[in-house]
Amino acid sequence: MTIGVLGGGQLGRMIALAGYTLGQRFVFLDPGAESSAGHVGNLRVGAYDDEERLSELARKSDVVTYEFENVPVGSARFLNELVRVYPPPRALEVSQDRLDEKQFFASMRIPTAGFAAVSSQAELEAAVAKLGLPAVLKTRRFGYDGKGQWILRTQDDVARAWEALGAASLVLEAFVPFERELSILAVRSTRGETRFWPLVENEHRDGILRLSMPKSDAWTPELQARAEAYAANVLAELDYVGVLAIELFLVGDELVANEMAPRVHNSGHWTIEGAETSQFENHVRAILGMPLGSTRTIGACAMINAIGRLPPQGDVLAVEGAHLHAYGKDGAPGRKVGHVTVRAETKRELAEKLEKLLPIVDPQGVAPASMRQAR
Ligand code: AMP
Numbered sequence: 092m093t094i095g096v097l098g099g100g101q102l103g104r105m106i107a108l109a110g111y112t113l114g115q116r117f118v119f120l121d122p123g124a125e126s127s128a129g130h131v132g133n134l135r136v137g138a139y140d141d142e143e144r145l146s147e148l149a150r151k152s153d154v155v156t157y158e159f160e161n162v163p164v165g166s167a168r169f170l171n172e173l174v175r176v177y178p179p180p181r182a183l184e185v186s187q188d189r190l191d192e193k194q195f196f197a198s199m200r201i202p203t204a205g206f207a208a209v210s211s212q213a214e215l216e217a218a219v220a221k222l223g224l225p226a227v228l229k230t231r232r233f234g235y236d237g238k239g240q241w242i243l244r245t246q247d248d249v250a251r252a253w254e255a256l257g258a259a260s261l262v263l264e265a266f267v268p269f270e271r272e273l274s275i276l277a278v279r280s281t282r283g284e285t286r287f288w289p290l291v292e293n294e295h296r297d298g299i300l301r302l303s304m305p306k307s308d309a310w311t312p313e314l315q316a317r318a319e320a321y322a323a324n325v326l327a328e329l330d331y332v333g334v335l336a337i338e339l340f341l342v343g344d345e346l347v348a349n350e351m352a353p354r355v356h357n358s359g360h361w362t363i364e365g366a367e368t369s370q371f372e373n374h375v376r377a378i379l380g381m382p383l384g385s386t387r388t389i390g391a392c393a394m395i396n397a398i399g400r401l402p403p404q405g406d407v408l409a410v411e412g413a414h415l416h417a418y419g420k421d422g423a424p425g426r427k428v429g430h431v432t433v434r435a436e437t438k439r440e441l442a443e444k445l446e447k448l449l450p451i452v453d454p455q456g457v458a459p460a461s462m463r464q465a466r
Contacts, residue, residue: 092379093118094253095152095174096167096400098159099126099134101418101427105363106158107132109371115379118151120144121159127418128158139166149173154378156333158354160186177281177332177378182353183317185329189231190262191348196348204340205265218263219249223265228252238300242266244343262376267347269340272357274303276370277322278334278386280377285326287319288366288386291358293338299425301453303358305365317346325351332360334374356394357427364414364432367394390434391441395427395452402452407431410447425443428460 092115096103099121107117107128109124117132124136133151139162148155154175157167160183168182193206207218208226210449219226224246230239239259242253257436272295276288289307295301322337336356359370368376368384376383400422407415410433417429421459431452435441449456 093154093373094095094114094375094378095148095170096329097121097148097155097157097162097170098138098441099128099206101127101156101420102124103128104131104418105360105371106156106355106374109359109363109369110375112269112380113372113375113379115375116281118148120148123331125421127420130419139163143358146173152343155379156354156374157183160352160354167258167413175378178335179329179331182329182331182335184234186353188234190260191260192350193264194352199321199328201321201324201348202345204262204267207263209263210259212257215249215253215261215263218241219246222248222265225266227266228256229261229262229264230256232260239390253343267340267342267349268376269342271341272349273318273339273341273346274336274356275318275322275339276336276359276362276376277319277326277335277358278370278373278383278452279326279331280383281332281380284297284383285314285323285376286373286383286386287322288359288362288370289388290318290339291361293358296456297425299398299427300357300396301398301456301460302393302395302449304362305361305388307388311344314341314346321346321348327364334370339417358394358432360416360430361392361394361432363416364434365389365394390436390437392432393441393445394430394432395445395448395456396427397431397452398427399424401429406451407448410444413448 094117096119099119104127119128119134135226155170164184167183170176184362190208193203196203199280205222209215209218228241243249272293274291279285289305291303291305294302334355335354340347355370373383409434413433420428433444
């Protein structure tokens with residue numbers, strides 16, 4: 092089969108690397124000629140809304156998926172007339188707009204932060220009065236890695252944020268005093284088979300994911316079951332096919348949904364070495380209607396993102412159990428250029444390895460918080 096992929100970033104690259112072992116072929120469409128997936132597959136360069144390019148992608152592909160969630164929904168729908176597109180374009184549509192996404196969660200009885208739509212200064216003031224401060228003001232569309240959002244703590248912040256973001260369609264969210272940030276990764280195949288990986292704890296800095304750690308034994312089975320039930324509802328409601336990630340806040344023993352990503356997700360990169368079947372392989376299996384693989388974890392593991400620059404290769408690889416993934420991208424501030432997954436037999440051994448790796452991979456990192464996760 093040939094799998095067409097909208098987007099040629101590292102997620103597409105890792106989908107292809109997993110799909111090759113199953114004998115599949117890949118063709119990517121991305122506006123950038125230097126895209127990371129182009130090093131490992133056939134890259135067509137073109138805009139996501141270029142109908143000629145989209146038609147070409149459909150002709151070359153048995154099935155199309157995407158690895159970038161800001162692909163225009165119209166393009167996914169256009170393709171869907173010509174070839175099977177998974178996940179369904181509706182999933183893309185819901186996740187592209189933070190207001191629709193929150194309303195969608197609410198309609199599924201999945202808890203979210205309190206929220207209100209904001210399109211004028213008067214609405215912002217009314218929303219602040221309703222939700223209180225602190226609150227988080229976000230653009231409805233095209234926000235990622237903490238971009239397009241402001242934390243409002245005082246009335247002065249409210250005025251300043253309106254000046255900065257006021258032209259866009261916005262949503263105000265109540266500030267969630269979370270203890271931890273988690274994510275649940277799920278997968279559903281064309282045959283309706285579903286699997287879930289264990290809840291992952293995620294640590295962000297400056298709005299960017301730094302460290303992910305699956306910790307199946309740190310939370311109660313009830314918490315895992317609840318996260319799975321939320322994800323299962325979303326999968327069923329959208330007649331979803333492929334991998335889905337939902338980012339959650341843990342507040343006491345409550346799970347509050349922040350956002351969802353209709354694609355393989357950075358907080359699932361650890362599954363390449365740390366799970367029986369990776370998110371990338373199960374995504375390929377799901378969209379091709381193959382049986383899904385086990386999501387069982389193998390030992391203890393953690394994933395550290397390489398942001399801005401790649402760590403010295405030799406230093407990383409000298410740590411037993413460390414696996415370096417370089418995306419073939421140039422370094423730039425804030426850019427994800429690779430990641431390191433480290434695996435160990437025990438949690439204690441994992442903590443020791445992290446102590447060596449964190450200063451190498453994430454030198455600006457706040458090691459104590461990360462270590463708290465390991466212990
Ligand atoms: P997002 O772009 O929605 O994923 O937000 C980026 C990060 O901002 C999240 O990972 C949280 O750390 C923080 N954040 C977002 N929304 C809220 C909220 N309503 N309350 C508290 N923190 C938030």
